[in-house]
Amino acid sequence: MKLRSIKDKIYFLGAIDWDRRLFDALIPLPDGTSYNAYLIEGSEKTVLLDTVDPTMTNVLLSQLEDVKNIDYIVCHHVEQDHSGAIPSVLEKYGSAKVVISTRGKDMLIDHLHIPEERIITVEDGEILSLGDKTLKFIYTPWVHWPETMSTYLLEDKIIFTCDFFGSHLATNELYGTDKSRVYEAAKRYYAEIMMPFRTNIQKNLEKIKDLDISIIAPSHGPLYKDPNFIIDAYKDWASDIPKNIVVIPYISMHNSTKIMVEYLVSALTERDIKVERFDLSSVDLGKLAMSLVDAGTVIIGTPTVLVGPHPNVVYAVYLFNALRPKTRYLSVIGSYGWGGRAIEYLKGMLTNVKLELLEPVLVKGLPKKDDLKALDKLADIVAEKHKEFSN
Numbered sequence: 068m069k070l071r072s073i074k075d076k077i078y079f080l081g082a083i084d085w086d087r088r089l090f091d092a093l094i095p096l097p098d099g100t101s102y103n104a105y106l107i108e109g110s111e112k113t114v115l116l117d118t119v120d121p122t123m124t125n126v127l128l129s130q131l132e133d134v135k136n137i138d139y140i141v142c143h144h145v146e147q148d149h150s151g152a153i154p155s156v157l158e159k160y161g162s163a164k165v166v167i168s169t170r171g172k173d174m175l176i177d178h179l180h181i182p183e184e185r186i187i188t189v190e191d192g193e194i195l196s197l198g199d200k201t202l203k204f205i206y207t208p209w210v211h212w213p214e215t216m217s218t219y220l221l222e223d224k225i226i227f228t229c230d231f232f233g234s235h236l237a238t239n240e241l242y243g244t245d246k247s248r249v250y251e252a253a254k255r256y257y258a259e260i261m262m263p264f265r266t267n268i269q270k271n272l273e274k275i276k277d278l279d280i281s282i283i284a285p286s287h288g289p290l291y292k293d294p295n296f297i298i299d300a301y302k303d304w305a306s307d308i309p310k311n312i313v314v315i316p317y318i319s320m321h322n323s324t325k326i327m328v329e330y331l332v333s334a335l336t337e338r339d340i341k342v343e344r345f346d347l348s349s350v351d352l353g354k355l356a357m358s359l360v361d362a363g364t365v366i367i368g369t370p371t372v373l374v375g376p377h378p379n380v381v382y383a384v385y386l387f388n389a390l391r392p393k394t395r396y397l398s399v400i401g402s403y404g405w406g407g408r409a410i411e412y413l414k415g416m417l418t419n420v421k422l423e424l425l426e427p428v429l430v431k432g433l434p435k436k437d438d439l440k441a442l443d444k445l446a447d448i449v450a451e452k453h454k455e456f457s458n
């Protein structure tokens with residue numbers, strides 16, 4: 068891929084990682100991803116915004132073959148998928164300096180061993196002139212790391228946001244024409260890394276709300292010509308009020324828990340509550356994370372294994388606790404063979420989230436009539452609690 072022009076003297080470059088299927092050895096990438104970099108040629112100075120994952124350094128260097136000089140490399144975020152090629156770019160351009168937030172400087176030295184004398188720090192709101200083009204740096208921290216900033220190009224009204232507004236989506240379209248596909252990929256990305264920092268995301272949205280923006284240019288996935296499309300989506304995802312949705316992550320060993328889940332899904336459906344149900348024996352964790360963005364209630368379905376919850380449930384609850392969704396209510400249903408302490412175990416894991424625990428429904432063996440009645444009661448309670456939420 069060669070440099071692609073976005074506007075006069077502003078170029079899109081970077082690498083499309085079509086085949087990558089896992090990020091951070093954890094996050095599924097069903098649609099691959101991209102590492103976007105941008106080149107801006109001012110009348111006096113040239114700047115590269117972000118680089119690429121170290122595995123794709125050669126792609127970036129080949130794009131820079133005809134670029135004679137780079138004065139600055141703006142590092143919005145130190146994580147290696149954007150900063151990994153900085154050492155190679157610094158080597159190619161011997162007088163280039165890395166521009167980074169004050170918090171990012173030490174991180175850049177720690178993670179990439181960049182010599183201190185090649186780093187310039189900028190404050191929140193600081194301006195850097197490229198001659199006829201002007202960059203304004205806007206701190207947008209905790210888009211999952213603390214040092215992250217964005218760059219606003221004043222004359223062209225483009226904001227470069229790195230992970231913020233990004234999506235793990237490999238496409239050769241500069242702007243995503245399939246809006247629903249972009250929406251899903253961006254929501255997946257928000258859910259996987261930004262959801263725990265929801266209040267910081269709200270602050271960052273507030274911070275950019277008065278900017279006149281014509282294009283949002285993130286460092287993953289396509290750019291946005293219609294900034295409100297993604298800004299409004301973020302406002303919704305990061306809002307404090309969940310939706311009338313129950314998410315049921317479950318697993319079943321001898322079918323008892325599954326019978327309970329199926330009964331509960333029907334009971335919730337009769338009460339006009341949307342349900343998203345995930346069998347944890349074959350779940351896409353990204354999809355589960357996405358469903359948690361809006362969930363008013365989570366009901367965990369688990370059998371008892373060796374006195375505790377099933378290990379797949381432990382994994383899912385660990386992620387739930389780490390992702391800290393805005394979910395207000397949680398309950399547990401399931402069965403056991405002869406005894407156990409699954410509820411106590413799960414309660415002990417929920418250290419990061421503030422929510423109300425609804426009375427669990429645990430049964431010995433196959434569920435009986437009274438057990439199903441208890442599920443009806445649980446559905447009634449959820450319906451009552453959800454009256455305050457929108458659909």
Ligand code: FEO
Nearest residue numbers: 144146148149230
């Ligand atoms: Fe795309 Fe946090 O790196």
